[in-house]
Amino acid sequence: MSLSALTVGQMPGLKPAQALPAASAQQIGKIRRTSHEFEAQLVSQMLQPMFEGLSTDGEFGGGPAEGTWRGFMVDAMGKQMAKAGGLGIASAVQREMLKMQGLSDPSTEAPRGA
Numbered sequence: 001m002s003l004s005a006l007t008v009g010q011m012p013g014l015k016p017a018q019a020l021p022a023a024s025a026q027q028i029g030k031i032r033r034t035s036h037e038f039e040a041q042l043v044s045q046m047l048q049p050m051f052e053g054l055s056t057d058g059e060f061g062g063g064p065a066e067g068t069w070r071g072f073m074v075d076a077m078g079k080q081m082a083k084a085g086g087l088g089i090a091s092a093v094q095r096e097m098l099k100m101q102g103l104s105d106p107s108t109e110a111p112r113g114a
Helices: 025-052 063-083 090-100
Strands: none
Touching: 025 063, 025 090
16 A cells, blocks of 8 residues: 555544634735745845946946945845845745745635535
């Protein structure tokens, strides 16, 4: 008999999973915002090495000021990239944050009786 053929009741020590309580709209909003901010920060950190070795002199270079403000530019680029879809990890981060708090997202749950 394969492991996939066993039901939860046939496995000693395992109990059926109980549904997690649904998160409120306010909790979902905070978690969604935090997961998108996390993704924006991650994208910014990934972009940072691309700009480290660039020279700031030359005809269209910004000189020392460009180096000073470069971090802000990279952060803005990361936010825009995340806003446009980014790496697509915000939803996974959101699910894990809800799970860690013992909550579920009512908008992703299957309808009862289906």
